[in-house]
Amino acid sequence: MQRPCQRSHLALTPTPCGRLTHVCHATATETPAEAISNLSTSKALAAIIQYAIDFAKASETYEVNSWMLLMGILKFEQCTAAKTLQRMGIDDLYGAWHEVLWAMQAVDALETRPFVPEIGFADRAYHVLIGASRFAEWGGRTKVQSEDLLMALAAGAVLEGLFPDIKPTFSRVRQAVEQQAGGVYVLPDDDANTKRGGDDDFL
Numbered sequence: 001m002q003r004p005c006q007r008s009h010l011a012l013t014p015t016p017c018g019r020l021t022h023v024c025h026a027t028a029t030e031t032p033a034e035a036i037s038n039l040s041t042s043k044a045l046a047a048i049i050q051y052a053i054d055f056a057k058a059s060e061t062y063e064v065n066s067w068m069l070l071m072g073i074l075k076f077e078q079c080t081a082a083k084t085l086q087r088m089g090i091d092d093l094y095g096a097w098h099e100v101l102w103a104m105q106a107v108d109a110l111e112t113r114p115f116v117p118e119i120g121f122a123d124r125a126y127h128v129l130i131g132a133s134r135f136a137e138w139g140g141r142t143k144v145q146s147e148d149l150l151m152a153l154a155a156g157a158v159l160e161g162l163f164p165d166i167k168p169t170f171s172r173v174r175q176a177v178e179q180q181a182g183g184v185y186v187l188p189d190d191d192a193n194t195k196r197g198g199d200d201d202f203l
Contacts, residue, residue, distance in 0.1 A: 039129065039133050039144060040142060040143045040144065041143060041144045041145075042143050042144065042145045042146065044076060044078075044079040044080070044145065044146045045079075045132075045143075045144055045145055045146050045148075045149060047072070047076055048069065048072035048073055048075075048076055048079065048081075048146060048149065049064075049069070049072065049129075050072075051068075051071070051072035051075055051076070052064045052068040052069050052071065052072045052125075053119045055068050055071065055072075056068060056119050057119060059110050059112070060112040060113065060115070061109075061110060061111065061112065061113055062113050062115065062116045062118075062119055062120065063113070063119065063120045063121065063122055064119060064120070064121045064122065064125050065104075065109060065122045065124065065125050066122070066124045066125045066128050066153060066156065066158045067100050067103065067104050067109065067158070067162075068104075068125070069125055069128060069129075069149060069153065070100055070153055070158060070159070070162070071097055071100050071101070073085070073146060073149065073150060074093045074094075074096050074097040074100065075097060076146070077093050079146040080145060080146050080147040080177075080180055080181050081145075081146035081147050081149060081150035081177075082146070083180055084147060084150060084173070084176045084177050084180040084181075085150070085163075085166075087176050087179065087180055088166045088168060088172070088173070088176050089165065089166040090163060090166060096163065099162060099163075100162060103161075103162055124156060124158075127156070128149070128152045128153055128156055128158070129149070129152070131151075131152035131155055131156065132144050132148040132149040132151070132152040133148070134152075135148040135151040135152055135155075135185060136148040138185045138186055138187050138188075139181075139183050139184070139185050139186075140183065140186075145181075147177045147180070147181050150173060150177060151170075151173060151174060151177055151185070154168055154169070154170045154173035154174070155170050159173065
């Protein structure tokens with residue numbers, strides 16, 4: 001089973017208004033991506049991200065990975081992303097939350113680390129958030145929603161290894177999101193991407 005993260009130098013904190021700000025861990029080779037500093041989120045997505053941050057603190061990993069973001073979706077059952085997963089066949093969101101927890105334990109993704117004052121985002125989680133902002137744009141929105149995060153998780157192949165029974169390929173997740181939310185994503189080179197089913201190129 002693939003680990004959900006690699007370490008990143010970026011730490012993020014959602015503000016009360018739902019806007020993410022960045023804090024850079026000083027390095028000689030990396031600076032924080034400017035795009036994330038102005039990421040505007042819905043209340044639901046801000047709550048999901050805050051849940052992932054709180055989970056990283058409580059588990060003493062001090063780093064959010066992509067699976068923790070998924071756990072945030074599963075925790076907030078009324079968000080569009082959670083309802084989309086239910087539409088796809090995950091009836092027991094609480095049970096699915098425990099499946100993700102077990103998967104993280106199985107690959108030692110919850111290994112405790114020395115205390116740090118700021119919570120970092122692993123590389124894949126960071127790219128998933130950036131991808132979510134792109135999906136929001138392609139969906140015609142100014143604020144990033146929970147379903148945009150779900151689309152980014154699907155594009156990054158985060159869902160397929162966890163829930164193989166519902167076959168959460170990018171194309172199937174996209175179809176379910178569009179049906180649940182009532183909108184349409186207009187993706188770059190849509191015809192070509194429809195044929196190949198979507199992948200990490202969107203992140």
